[in-house]
Structures are given as structure tokens and as C-alpha cells.
Amino acid sequence: MTVLDEPPPHVAPPNRAMASFRHGRVADILEHYGLILIFGVMIAVFGLWSKTGPVFLSGANLRAIVSNQMVLLVVAVAAMLPLSCGYFDLSPGAGTGTAAIATATIMSRFHQSPALAIICGILVGALIGSVNGLLIAKFKFSAIIVTLAMSTALTGLDNWYTGGGTIGNIPLSMQNFGSLNWLGIPRLAFVVVPLLVLVWYVEDWTPLGRYQRAIRSASRSARLVGIAVDRVLLLSFVSAGALAGIAGVLLCAQSASADATTGPSMLFPALTAVFLGATAIRPGRINTPGTVVGVFFIAFSVSGLTLAGANSWVNDVFDGVALFVAGGLATVFSRQRGARSIL
Amino acid sequence: MPREREQATDEETSLRHADAPNGIVSGLRLRHISKRYGPAQVLHAVSLDVGQGRLHALLGGNGSGKSTLVKILAGVERAEPGGVIRIADHMIDASRVTPHVARENGLHFVHQDPGIIADLSVADNLFIGHGYATGWFFRISSRRLRRMADEIIERFELNMSPSTRAGDLSAGQRTLLAIARALHPTAESERGILVLDEPTASLPERDAGHLLTALRSFAENGHTVVYVTHRLGEVCGIADEVSVLRDGRYVGCVPGATADEQALIPLILGREVSKQIGHAEVTVAAEPEPVLELRGISVGPLKQLDLTVNKGEILGVAGLLGSGRSTLLKVLFGALQPDSGDVCIHGRPVSFRTPRQAMNAGIACVPEERLETALFPELSVRENLLIASTTDFWRRGWLSSRLEQREAARLIEDTRITHGSQDQPISTLSGGNQQKVVLGRWLRREPQILLLDEPTQGVDVGARSELYQLVRDAARGGAAVLLVASDLAELAAVSDRVVVLRDGWMVHEVAAPPIDPAVLASWAYSDEGQSDDSA
Numbered sequence: 001m002t003v004l005d006e007p008p009p010h011v012a013p014p015n016r017a018m019a020s021f022r023h024g025r026v027a028d029i030l031e032h033y034g035l036i037l038i039f040g041v042m043i044a045v046f047g048l049w050s051k052t053g054p055v056f057l058s059g060a061n062l063r064a065i066v067s068n069q070m071v072l073l074v075v076a077v078a079a080m081l082p083l084s085c086g087y088f089d090l091s092p093g094a095g096t097g098t099a100a101i102a103t104a105t106i107m108s109r110f111h112q113s114p115a116l117a118i119i120c121g122i123l124v125g126a127l128i129g130s131v132n133g134l135l136i137a138k139f140k141f142s143a144i145i146v147t148l149a150m151s152t153a154l155t156g157l158d159n160w161y162t163g164g165g166t167i168g169n170i171p172l173s174m175q176n177f178g179s180l181n182w183l184g185i186p187r188l189a190f191v192v193v194p195l196l197v198l199v200w201y202v203e204d205w206t207p208l209g210r211y212q213r214a215i216r217s218a219s220r221s222a223r224l225v226g227i228a229v230d231r232v233l234l235l236s237f238v239s240a241g242a243l244a245g246i247a248g249v250l251l252c253a254q255s256a257s258a259d260a261t262t263g264p265s266m267l268f269p270a271l272t273a274v275f276l277g278a279t280a281i282r283p284g285r286i287n288t289p290g291t292v293v294g295v296f297f298i299a300f301s302v303s304g305l306t307l308a309g310a311n312s313w314v315n316d317v318f319d320g321v322a323l324f325v326a327g328g329l330a331t332v333f334s335r336q337r338g339a340r341s342i343l
Numbered sequence: 344m345p346r347e348r349e350q351a352t353d354e355e356t357s358l359r360h361a362d363a364p365n366g367i368v369s370g371l372r373l374r375h376i377s378k379r380y381g382p383a384q385v386l387h388a389v390s391l392d393v394g395q396g397r398l399h400a401l402l403g404g405n406g407s408g409k410s411t412l413v414k415i416l417a418g419v420e421r422a423e424p425g426g427v428i429r430i431a432d433h434m435i436d437a438s439r440v441t442p443h444v445a446r447e448n449g450l451h452f453v454h455q456d457p458g459i460i461a462d463l464s465v466a467d468n469l470f471i472g473h474g475y476a477t478g479w480f481f482r483i484s485s486r487r488l489r490r491m492a493d494e495i496i497e498r499f500e501l502n503m504s505p506s507t508r509a510g511d512l513s514a515g516q517r518t519l520l521a522i523a524r525a526l527h528p529t530a531e532s533e534r535g536i537l538v539l540d541e542p543t544a545s546l547p548e549r550d551a552g553h554l555l556t557a558l559r560s561f562a563e564n565g566h567t568v569v570y571v572t573h574r575l576g577e578v579c580g581i582a583d584e585v586s587v588l589r590d591g592r593y594v595g596c597v598p599g600a601t602a603d604e605q606a607l608i609p610l611i612l613g614r615e616v617s618k619q620i621g622h623a624e625v626t627v628a629a630e631p632e633p634v635l636e637l638r639g640i641s642v643g644p645l646k647q648l649d650l651t652v653n654k655g656e657i658l659g660v661a662g663l664l665g666s667g668r669s670t671l672l673k674v675l676f677g678a679l680q681p682d683s684g685d686v687c688i689h690g691r692p693v694s695f696r697t698p699r700q701a702m703n704a705g706i707a708c709v710p711e712e713r714l715e716t717a718l719f720p721e722l723s724v725r726e727n728l729l730i731a732s733t734t735d736f737w738r739r740g741w742l743s744s745r746l747e748q749r750e751a752a753r754l755i756e757d758t759r760i761t762h763g764s765q766d767q768p769i770s771t772l773s774g775g776n777q778q779k780v781v782l783g784r785w786l787r788r789e790p791q792i793l794l795l796d797e798p799t800q801g802v803d804v805g806a807r808s809e810l811y812q813l814v815r816d817a818a819r820g821g822a823a824v825l826l827v828a829s830d831l832a833e834l835a836a837v838s839d840r841v842v843v844l845r846d847g848w849m850v851h852e853v854a855a856p857p858i859d860p861a862v863l864a865s866w867a868y869s870d871e872g873q874s875d876d877s878a
Contacts, residue, residue, distance in 0.1 A: 213726075
């Protein structure tokens with residue numbers, strides 16, 4: 001009404017510019033595609049650098065990177081499912097290892113068909129997930145403690161059973177499936193890609209995925225809107241176990257053997273990929289495409305740094321710093337939107 | 344900014360020169376304490392005087408701002424700039440109080456949950472916030488600890504052993520222990536100010552009596568005691584003064600000698616609220632058609648409850664915290680199983696083991712404590728609106744975002760939610776809009792029975808009347824509504840019929856409007872004997 005009610009005209013434009021930065025395009029793009037931008041910059045640097053470029057961007061190297069990540073992709077989405085409900089699962093690495101050993105044992109020591117071995121491997125994973133899920137959903141044990149205990153015990157059992165060595169003598173059909181290509185694409189991808197699409201579909205397009213996010217946001221509220229919280233949790237842990245079982249079968253095929261160390265060593269890269277992924281595509285929310293980006297982000301950085309002649313410790317430092325930066329940015333942005341941070 | 348500074352200085356001078364009431368030496372004085380949470384103003388320039396060595400009761404209903412006031416004094420919440428707290432001769436800017444400042448100035452607090460750790464001994468609990476007496480290399484010296492605990496127990500007449508496990512004490516003893524813990528670091532000669540936030544809310548009557556006697560003797564020893572409560576009966580006759588807060592405003596102070604129900608109830612209730620909400624026309628059908636019937640329900644505080652709710656009726660449930668009103672709703676919504684008794688819907692007996700089963704039987708429930716039990720803070724407005732009917736949008740194997748968007752837009756319009764976009768996280772909405780989302784979520788399911796627990800908690804007056812309009816519309820559409828609200832004036836204005844619960848018993852029923860909130864208050868607040876007199 002009076003002149004005083006209007007903001008002084010010379011102050012308004014910077015305010016508006018600031019507001020449009022905070023809520024507008026630029027921040028939006030940074031928030032959703034920040035990780036992908038860093039990813040792009042990294043590929044450009046390694047690709048253009050004379051020391052790494054020629055090899056880094058060669059078809060053989062790209063194919064090697066992609067095919068080497070097939071198992072890790074499955075372990076990462078396995079770890080992702082309980083995390084979507086806000087529960088940590090530290091067992092998919094050890095679950096993968098145990099399933100791989102079970103698969104290999106059935107084929108090499110008991111001379112059964114690969115089909116039976118595959119089914120048993122997946123069942124072993126699902127069984128591990130069921131024990132986790134029952135203890136956590138029904139008996140309300142702490143998820144971190146249960147899955148840490150499960151992971152530790154399984155790794156011990158695996159070491160005892162393999163005697164610290166490897167179980168080899170895998171049938172050729174299985175070996176071929178793990179190492180050869182169809183149409184220039186690793187055969188494993190014909191299992192892994194549909195699996196990833198399935199997980200993405202369940203998480204983003206079915207009531208189950210919505211319920212998982214609701215439970216992570218507020219589990220008491222979830223119960224009072226009729227969500228069967230215990231059942232969703234149990235299902236998430238069992239599915240995570242079954243996915244780890246599948247990862248174990250793929251690992252056995254890919255390495256044509258099974259040992260007690262490869263599976264467990266995948267846990268931290270998998271978790272890192274999930275959290276890196278939660279900072280991209282749909283920020284602040286654990287999501288499948290983001291997890292895939294996270295896995296490849298780590299893989300490409302490792303490849304580039306190795307080609308550049310860096311020591312292996314540089315990889316870990318690089319991934320750690322990337323998680324700090326991406327996680328920090330996602331926290332800042334999600335706080336601006338008034339949401340609580342997950343990281 | 345300059346204006347606020349000026350006001351503060353004015354206040355300081357007025358504080359210095361003003362005489363304390365009745366010539367009492369002033370212990371604690373508050374001037375212009377205001378507090379807002381987002382758009383909701385919960386304290387409006389509250390001023391209050393408490394005399395040194397007095398037992399001062401602070402009364403008010405839920406949402407009156409009394410707990411916020413305590414939190415500001417304790418430095419847990421910051422007041423808006425411009426308020427002043429004076430303790431003895433010391434001025435403190437109310438917007439700058441920290442827990443440290445409060446303690447330095449002799450303010451001690453016992454909060455509603457006294458924070459006694461059940462697994463630790465009495466002695467351990469006494470020293471937990473103050474540091475333990477330690478011996479060599481930080482080792483806790485149990486001998487010194489025990490000796491000091493003995494002194495404190497004697498000084499505060501606690502009548503318990505220092506090695507007793509705190510969990511084995513009675514509720515009243517635990518509260519006394521919390522008081523001793525708050526006060527013991529002060530020297531015996533020093534006169535502190537003890538603030539208690541509803542210490543008797545969870546105490547049985549006998550323990551409450553002991554506690555009040557103890558408080559009385561603290562006051563006689565020269566401590567100043569501010570005692571926040573909503574129980575009328577216990578302040579009458581024991582407090583020196585009784586101050587009343589309502590809707591965040593200081594409404595008056597009654598000397599303890601003349602404080603009785605007749606003097607206090609009008610102050611607590613006020614008269615304006617009912618006008619603001621406006622009484623809707625009664626919609627009960629001429630021939631009552633029972634939808635929900637309870638027979639002999641007993642669980643928790645509830646004792647042998649019989650209740651009928653009819654189609655198209657809003658049945659109000661009045662009662663204090665702990666009277667069993669929330670337990671009643673939990674039983675009906677399948678969140679709690681009754682020990683005995685039957686629930687019938689349309690004459691058919693039902694028993695729910697999960698909320699989902701209750702929902703399938705046509706029941707909807709808006710729980711209290713919106714943030715913890717109804718909202719999904721990170722989820723969008725749309726997801727929050729549709730979360731209870733997610734499967735309705737499951738078409739050919741996909742959740743249809745087009746259908747969801749259309750439905751959310753319709754609900755947002757119907758419930759008059761004012762917001763930016765469906766996609767923003769619900770935590771960015773005001774309390775009133777959040778509650779409209781929660782109500783909209785349930786109204787979409789067209790429930791036969793609608794349970795509402797404190798639906799207007801943290802909701803501004805304008806949104807309150809809109810919320811109740813939505814509830815009234817649902818009732819007109821045939822729903823049977825069960826409404827729990829602490830604000831009795833509001834409850835009386837909205838309900839077609841009200842029952843009063845006290846300690847789990849249904850003690851009174853007002854069958855038809857006009858409903859007098861004062862009658863509800865005297866039944867809900869009073870102790871057994873007094874209500875019999877007034878009946």
C-alpha cells in the first residue's frame with residue numbers, strides 16, 4: 001500500500017538471481033547430475049591425457065571395465081534393498097562369497113549339473129537373507145549387528161571350508177558363460193542388465209518401493225497407514241540375500257573358481273557405490289540408476305589411475321574423497337529443500 | 344531492530360522500578376517472552392512474576408505454551424528478541440538463554456520425563472549431569488561418591504539408599520530423585536529456582552501428594568518453585584499463586600488462597616475459541632444408527648468402557664493425558680489389543696491385530712504427534728496424500744504417475760491445502776497444511792469410522808476451522824467420528840455429543856448441544872471427591 005511496503009528496486013534483482021540459483025535450473029542440474037558431471041570430467045581427463053588416453057578409451061579397456069563390474073553391480077543392488085528401508089546390510093559381500101563356494105562345491109566336489117548348482121547357490125543366498133530378515137524384522141535385532149555378525153561368521157566358515165585355497169574344476173559351459181561374449185557383449189550382462197531393470201522397476205514403479213521409502217522416512221507412521229512394515233523388511237532382506245546368491249553364482253562363473261576372500265572384499269565398494277548413487281539422479285534417495293553410475297564411477301577411476309601409474313592406495317583415497325564431496329553436496333542440497341539427509 | 348532494543352531497555356527500567364506484587368521479594372520475573380515456530384506464534388509477549396520462596400503453579404491446557412515457556416527458561420528453545428528474564432537483580436536477554444546461562448543463574452529444571460536412568464544406582468543418577476568424583480586416572484571413586492550421595496539424601500530427605508537401582512524406586516521417588524539431582528550442586532545457603540514441568544503427569548495420586556508436600560517444604564526453605572501442571576485439583580490449596588496461560592497468552596494470576604475450580608476454569612478455557620471455530624449445525628439423523636459399539640473394553644488405563652458412536656455423529660472424548668483417550672483410539676485402530684471386551688461395527692464383532700485390518704473394515708485414524716506417527720517428512724506432498732491408498736494407482740504393473748498427480752490435485756483442492764507443488768517434501772509445509780494432508784489421506788478412503796487424536800495440535804486458528812469443516816462434511820457424508828481434543832472449548836463447539844474419561848473410567852456424558860466446556864472441564868480435571876460435589 002505505501003511505498004515502504006515495496007522492496008527498494010535496486011535490491012530486488014540480486015535477490016531474485018540468488019533465489020533462482022537456489023531453487024532454479026543451475027542448482028537443480030548440479031544436484032541431480034553433479035556426480036555424472038564429475039564422472040564426465042574424469043573420463044575427459046584420462047581420455048585426453050597422453051599418458052593414459054590411448055589405452056583408457058580403447059574398446060578392449062572399456063569392455064574389460066564393464067565386464068569386471070558385472071558381479072559388483074549385483075552386490076551393490078543387493079546392499080541397496082535394505083538400505084532403501086533405512087537398514088544397513090553388511091552381509092551381501094560374505095553372502096556372495098558363500099554362494100560362490102556352494103555353487104563351485106556342488107559342481108566340482110559332488111559332480112552335479114551346473115543347473116542344480118546355480119539353484120543351490122541362489123538358495124544359499126536367500127537363506128542367509130531370511131535369517132537376517134527374521135532376526136531384524138521379527139525379533140527387532142539391530143540390523144548392523146545382525147548383518148555384521150552374519151558377515152563375519154560366513155567369512156570364517158568359508159575360510160575353514162576352502163582351507164584358504166580355491167575350489168576350481170568348474171565345468172567349461174559355466175566358465176564360458178562367465179568369460180565369453182555374445183554379440184560383443186559379455187554374456188554375464190545378459191543376466192545382470194535384466195536384473196538391474198527388475199530392481200529399478202520394483203523400487204521406482206511398484207507399491208513395494210514406495211513402502212520401503214516410507215519406512216525409511218518414518219517407520220511408526222508407516223505402520224499407522226497400514227503398511228506391513230515387518231513383511232516389507234523381511235522381503236527386502238530375503239531379496240538382498242537372493243541377489244547376493246545370484247552374484248555368487250556369477251562370481252563363480254567369472255573366475256572359474258571360488259575362494260573365501262573375493263566376495264567379502266566387494267562389500268565396501270558396493271556400499272560406496274550405493275551412497276555415491278544416492279547423491280545423483282534422484283538426490284537424497286537411494287536409487288538404482290544412481291547405484292549403477294556409482295559402480296562405474298569407481299571402476300573408471302580405478303582404471304584411469306592404474307594406467308597413470310598411480311599406486312593402488314590412490315584408488316581408495318580417490319573414492320573416499322569422491323564420497324565425501326558427493327555426499328556433502330547432496331546433504332547441503334537436500335537440507336535446502338527441507339528434507340533430512342540420509343548420508 | 345532499533346525498536347526492539349528500545350523496548351528491551353524500557354522493560355529493563357520498568358523491571359528495576361516496578362514493585363513486586365503484594366510486597367513479595369521478586370525471585371523470577373519474565374517480560375514479553377514471545378516464541379514462534381514458523382508461521383505459528385506459540386507465545387505472545389508473556390509476562391509473569393514469581394515471588395522468592397513461593398510455590399507458584401502455572402496452569403494451562405495442551406498447546407497453551409506452558410512447556411515452551413519452560414524450554415525457553417531452560418535455554419532449550421530461544422525466545423524471540425525483546426524478551427527479558429530477571430532473576431533476583433540479574434537481567435538476561437530471553438533470546439540469549441543457554442542451558443549454561445540458566446544453570447549459572449540458579450535455574451534448575453525437572454522435565455516431564457525426569458530422565459532418571461533405571462539401570463544406574465541412586466548415587467550414579469545424582470551425579471550424572473554434574474561429573475563424578477574421580478580418583479586416580481579418572482577412575483570414579485565409589486567411596487567418595489557414596490559419602491556425597493548420603494549427604495544429599497539426608498539433605499533432601501529422600502529416604503532411599505544410594506546403592507538402590509533407580510528402576511526399583513516408585514515413580515514418585517524417581518521424581519524426587521530428579522529434583523535432588525537438579526538442586527544438590529547449589530550450596531545449602533543458596534536459594535535456587537526450581538522449575539518442574541508436569542512432574543505429576545504420570546504419578547499415582549499418593550505419590551503426587553508426597554511430591555507436593557516436598558515442594559511445599561522446599562518453598563518454605565526459601566527456594567522458589569515454579570510448578571507447571573494441568574491438574575486443577577492438586578494446585579488448589581497448595582500453591583501460593585496460580586498463573587494461567589491460554590493460547591500462548593498470560594491470562595491472569597489467582598492467589599492460592601482463593602484458587603478453586605470456579606475461579607480457574609473460566610481462565611483456562613477462555614471464550615473466544617468457540618466463536619472462532621463456529622458451531623456447525625447438528626447432523627445426527629433422527630433415528631440414531633449405531634456404527635461402532637464398544638462393550639466392556641479394558642486395557643491400559645481403560646476400565647470397562649461402553650461406548651456407541653452413531654452414523655453421522657461427531658462424538659467428542661474429553662479427558663486429561665493418561666485418562667485413556669489415546670488408548671481408546673489405538674484399540675479401535677488395531678494398534679493395541681484389548682485385554683477384554685468386544686468391539687462391534689454395524690453389529691458385527693470385530694478384532695483387529697494390525698492397522699491394515701482396521702483400515703479394511705473402513706476405519707481411518709489421524710494420530711496425535713503428527714511428525715512421528717503420521718508424516719513421512721522426506722516424501723512429497725503427493726506421496727504423503729496417497730500413501731494409504733497406493734495400490735489404487737497400480738495399473739497394469741506400474742504405479743501410474745498420471746493418475747496419482749490428478750488425484751493429488753483433486754485432494755489438494757478439496758482440502759484447501761495451500762502449497763507450492765505436489766512434489767515438494769511435506770516437511771516444508773506449515774502445520775495446518777500438513778494436517779490437511781493427513782486428513783485428506785484418510786478422507787480419500789471414505790471411512791465409515793474416523794478417529795481423530797488431537798487433530799489441531801500445532802495448527803493455527805484459521806486452519807483449525809477448515810479442518811473441522813472437513814470433518815463435519817465427512818460426518819454429513821455418513822461417517823461416525825470419534826474426536827479426542829485437549830482444548831475443551833473446541834471439543835464442545837465441534838461435537839454433537841461428548842463423553843468424559845477420567846483415569847480410564849467414563850465419568851460423564853453430555854448428550855446434546857449446547858455443550859458447556861466448563862462442565863466438561865470440571866469432570867475431566869477434578870479429583871473424584873470434588874466432581875461428586877459439583878455433580
